[in-house]
Every structure is written in structure tokens, then in C-alpha cells.
Amino acid sequence: MASRGAGTVLAERVFRVQRAFARLEGEVHGPGELARATGLDDSTVHRILRSGVEQDIFVRIGHGRYSLGSGVVQLAIHACAQPQDPHAVHSVLEKLRATTGGPVFFYVLVPFGTFQRLCADLAATDADLGDIGYAAEDLLSVARPLRSGAAGRAILAFCPPAVQRAALDVELPPYAGPGAITDWETLRASLADTRRLGFTVGHDEDLTGWNSCAAPVVWGQVVLGSVLLLRRIGQTPSMTAAMVVRTRQAARKLGSMFGAAAPSPFPAVRLP
Template sequence: MSMAPESPKRGGVQSIDRAVALLRCFTPGRPELSASEFARLTGLSTSTTHRLLSALQANGLVRQVAHRRYELGPLVLRLSHAVTARLDLRDAARPAMRRLRDLTGETVGLHVLLPNLTRAVVDQVESDQSLRRTYVGLGEPIPLNQGGPGKVLLAFLSERDREEVLARPLEAATPTTPVDPDTLRTELAAIRAQGYAISPAQRVPGINTVAVPIWDHTGRVTASISVTGPAPRLPEERLRELAAPAREAAWRVSELLGAAPEASHGEP
């Protein structure tokens, strides 16, 4: 008894799924791929891979470059620019920040890296508790060695930019602010390994903070999210407990900015 032929609708959906699987192979670390690499990563046959790549190329989703390799095509770039051009970081981060505030009961801040390699607080969702951290001076530059958010941004800079910051006179905001370059280098390596930074009153006396990175579509860390509040409520053990939900919130934002899944696992 012969099987019924596959319906055109089902076959079309399968082709779309396979084409999307090919596109998902591109990452910041794999901007170009050969047909054989696509086949290996997706498990598709070589003939199917070539057929799908031809269709994707005809529609501007990939383009062939030197040595029979492929990169993302102009249509993908236009679509990504259309999204990122209208997506404000604060709009992207607000829902995740609210959820994180509700979960932790503490103020959640949003921080960005400035062109002069300092940082600024650009938004916050305040705690509902009467005794809470409230960020003031939004938009004002803050040295990267002062506080958890700055240390996260500093940790994930390129080595050249990181050393440029460490070569500057490092000013202390409180008695616990790290100002020794060698001590900071050791701490920054730990931050990259664990994916978060803690700040025991390193920016404001009596205020403790945990901060995590936000990744963009280029695989760079250009912003961070923090959970911050009075030191008695946020001892170091509690800060480390809050790192996991903070990282989850930051990754939601990173995905909206186009970050690839493996971005959060790589060295800068």
C-alpha cells in the first residue's frame, strides 16, 4: 500500500524550518560558513543544503562570498536595522526590569557604556519599600571602577579599552571603591567568569549592588542591569543569590537587542 504524497503545505513548512535552521547557524563567531559546515551543523544532506542556500541567496537572505562561503544577505541586514532603529534600550528593558523589581523587592537600574569609557544610569524601576535606593543624576558620567554596573562594563571591554581605563587615575567614591589596577584586573577576570559583579558600598555608602551584563546584536556588552538597595537587606550572600534572576532578566533584554545565545559565554 503506497503512502499518500506529502501535502504542499506540509512540505512548504518543512522547507521554511530547514531554511531557518541554516540561518541560525550564523553567530558573531561564525559570520561566514561553507555549505559543508551548514550541513554538519544542521544534519541536512549536502544536496538539500545546496538547494536551500540557492533559495536563500535568490531572496537576499544570504550571499556568497570568497571561497564558496556564505554570509548573511542584504535583506537580513535591512530587517535587523529596521528593528534596532526603533527599539529604544529603555523600552526593551522596562518589562524585564519591572519583573526583576517585583521578584527582588529592590530597585533595579539600567546603565549604559558612554563613548568616553564611563557609564551612566539611564533608567530605574524603584523599590516599593520605604527604605530604598533611588538613583539620582541620571545621565551623568560615572567612572567604571565605582560600583557593580561599571565593573561589569569594564570587565567585558576589549583588552585595549580596559587597559586604557585602568591606566587612568582611578578615583574612590567610598572607602571600599577599588582603585588598584592589579586588584581590579583580578576581579574583572572573576566577573567575566561568573557573569556578574557585586559592589559592597563601592559607589554609595550603605548601598550594596549586584550587576549583570546586557549583550547587543554584535556580541558586545554595552549596558548592564543592577539590583541595588540598603546593605542590611543585601549582604554579599544575598547579592550572589540575586545574580541568577538578574542574569535571566538581562538576557531577556539581550535577546530583544539581537544577541546570539552563545554571546553570554564568551570572553570579550
């Protein structure tokens, strides 16, 4: 087997340091902490950080402490700048609505300031919107916290721990339904289940009088948003396993628009 060149080894070390910032708690780290997280020696990590500062990949904060820099944000913007056909996105939502009979919403993660979710598109009839009590323009223009509702949890479950902690400190919005999760330990357990199963359900939670199912829209290891399906409480049939499967499939389809679709890592759907 051919040996790897020095350039390849160095590149791998640089990427390991970058990834360590995403795995470690907090935003600012020193060379020693990063060395332990990557398995590299302190001097190697220090050289990578010092070189990265010159390229805006890292920023030096105070004495010997570093955070990710604007160059990483620029790379992320370019990565997400792939042109998406809005008609293709909407057709996925319309297909889900046609096969389930419930209004469907596509929420995207808003990663600036306090992390929130914003409805980017929806598939709903005028009757659906009338029952929900919102006009389409209201749903499409108001950012909502990640800690409330199935749509928020489907995103939050795949966010870094620091984002999860910040989201848990946000109060529930006044429009949350009576079934909204208020206990922190219950919420944390729900996030773990959502990450394992690839979906979450809510009962009278996202909106009063509606049950819900949401699945994350994921590209690689990054969550971009979630797909939310609503069903009126008392509507027959209620939220079924087949509806959950279709919601998860729609979310996977949207995620695949950013790159080649990978096999689903989630287990088969089973509802109580």
C-alpha cells in the same frame, strides 16, 4: 559537499580583516600585522584595505598604516537603531525590583571620548532614592566611569583591552564607596572573574552603605550596558544567589531585545 564560490571566500577574508582590528591591541595596524592575525598573505590584506578605504570602512593613517573608518560606525549605528519599546525595558527592571526588593538601574555604554556609563532607566521608589541620596534626574543625567562600581566592571569586563587600559587610568570618583577597588591587580582579576561568571558583586562600593550586583547586557559579542541591583548593607536577606540569578536573567532579557536570545554561556551562580 558543495564547494564554496570565490565570492564567498573573498567575503570571509574581508570579514576576517575587519574582526582583526577588534582583536589586536591598539587602533592602527599595518598589512603585515593584520596578515599574521588573520592567516592571510600580505598582498591579500593590502588589497582588502585599499578597497575598504574607498568604502570608508578603513582609513589610511600615514604610510602603510590603517584604522577602522566612519563606515564601520555607520553600520554600528544602524545595527543599534532597532526600535526598543521603553515600556518593555522598564518592565524588566520593575520585575527585578519586585522580586528582589532593591532598587534597579540599567546603565548603557557611552562609547565616545572617555568610555563611560550612563543610567538610561531605573526602577526605584522615592524611599529608595531618598536613602541613596540622589534624585532620579541626577542619576539619569550624569555619566560615570567604568572603573568604579559593579555596574562599571560588568561593562568593562567585556570591553576591548585598549578600553580597559584607558578606564584603569581614570581616578575613582568622589562618590565611590569605601569598598571601591583601588588596587589594579585586584581590579584586573575581578574583570576576568566577571567575564567568566557573567556577573560581579560589590560591597559598599557603588554607593556608601549599599551592596550591589551587576550583570552585563550583551548582544552577540558586544556589551551594551549592565543591570545593577542594590541592597542596603544590613538588609535581610542580604545579596543572595537567587538575586544574582535574577539580575543576570534581567540583563540577558534586555540583551535579547536586540536579537534572538542565545543560551547563557555562564556557569551556575555560587556566592561565598
